[in-house]
Amino acid sequence: MNTKTIPIAALISLSLLSFSAAAHDPSLHKKSDEKPNCAAMKDMDHTTMNADDPVMRAMMKRCHAASSNQEGPSHDEAISNEASTKTTNECTPEHAEMGHCTLSDDTANGANDHENH
Amino acid sequence: MGADDRHYDVTHRLLETLREKSIARSANDIEVPDLSSPDLLLTGGADYNDMCSGCHLRPGITETDLSIGLYPRPPNLVSTQEIEQGSAENNEAAKRNFWIIKHGIKASGMPAWGPTHGDERIWAMVAFLDRLPSLSVNQYQILTTRDGNNGGDHH
Numbered sequence: 589m590n591t592k593t594i595p596i597a598a599l600i601s602l603s604l605l606s607f608s609a610a611a612h613d614p615s616l617h618k619k620s621d622e623k624p625n626c627a628a629m630k631d632m633d634h635t636t637m638n639a640d641d642p643v644m645r646a647m648m649k650r651c652h653a654a655s656s657n658q659e660g661p662s663h664d665e666a667i668s669n670e671a672s673t674k675t676t677n678e679c680t681p682e683h684a685e686m687g688h689c690t691l692s693d694d695t696a697n698g699a700n701d702h703e704n705h
Numbered sequence: 706m707g708a709d710d711r712h713y714d715v716t717h718r719l720l721e722t723l724r725e726k727s728i729a730r731s732a733n734d735i736e737v738p739d740l741s742s743p744d745l746l747l748t749g750g751a752d753y754n755d756m757c758s759g760c761h762l763r764p765g766i767t768e769t770d771l772s773i774g775l776y777p778r779p780p781n782l783v784s785t786q787e788i789e790q791g792s793a794e795n796n797e798a799a800k801r802n803f804w805i806i807k808h809g810i811k812a813s814g815m816p817a818w819g820p821t822h823g824d825e826r827i828w829a830m831v832a833f834l835d836r837l838p839s840l841s842v843n844q845y846q847i848l849t850t851r852d853g854n855n856g857g858d859h860h
Contacts, residue, residue: 624850628843643836646743646750647847654852 626651708776717777724810729797732804737796740832746848748826749833754849756818757782757830763849765842775814785838802831 629647637644712720754763760771760779772779806827809817818827833848840848 622850624847624852625843626847629847632841632843642741642743642746643840643844643848646746647844649743650747650847650850650852654850657852 624650624654626654708774711776720777728801728804728810731808732797732800735800735803737799737803738828740799740828740835742832745829745832746836749829749831750845750848751851752822752826752830753833753837754845760814764837764840764845771814777813779814782834782837783840799831799835802834803827806830 624647626647629651639645711717753761758766759769760775761782762769762772764783766783767781772781803824805815807817807819807822807824809815809819837845
């Protein structure tokens with residue numbers, strides 16, 4: 589290695605080092621929204637998998653976290669929607685009397701039947 | 706001078722020998738922590754994918770512009786044939802990898818990640834490197850995807 593190589597190599601190393609310094613914070617790495625392809629786990633050969641293997645445990649942890657992140661809001665939304673559906677669609681005779689909703693014919697008949705009994 | 710102008714074989718072997726002897730001596734006193742935690746694979750995997758795979762490749766990728774253009778050529782860390790294996794009893798491979806990641810190698814294009822990354826995060830990459838050759842493309846993809854919680858030490 590001659591004397592010209594050293595400054596050039598130092599320059600390359602410094603430029604790479606400065607790149608690393610800009611990228612050291614994990615939050616700066618999050619450039620893509622790539623999600624773990626956990627569906628691929630179903631196609632893996634389960635007979636060769638060991639549940640105690642750190643790789644297997646890490647994949648399960650990652651996929652569990654990913655599914656929690658995906659299902660979290662939608663699960664809440666589902667509950668909210670369900671509650672909303674119940675509020676708007678389940679019209680009880682009591683609510684109908686209060687003028688909050690209108691009983692369907694079936695429900696109204698059922699209510700009448702109930703009253704007749 | 707050009708990176709496309711290779712050393713003579715004897716020069717290359719001499720430089721490699723010097724490098725390996727120097728690293729082995731410097732890394733000798735490093736104490737290797739327990740690297741079996743799955744959390745280390747998640748942290749180290751994401752960092753490897755972001756910082757190392759461009760040169761050292763990943764499952765399913767056999768070459769990149771950097772792996773072709775750099776000289777000396779960066780080792781393919783997915784291939785067991787190209788990984789310098791130390792004796793398992795002394796964790797020599799782990800010590801060596803930790804030292805190289807932390808301090809880099811002069812005039813090789815390998816940066817020192819130590820100034821910007823804590824030891825814990827570097828050990829996580831060492832743990833990931835140990836398992837990298839055995840990973841499939843799908844396993845690699847799952848392990849290296851960031852979820853925002855596997856960042857290691859924040860600065």
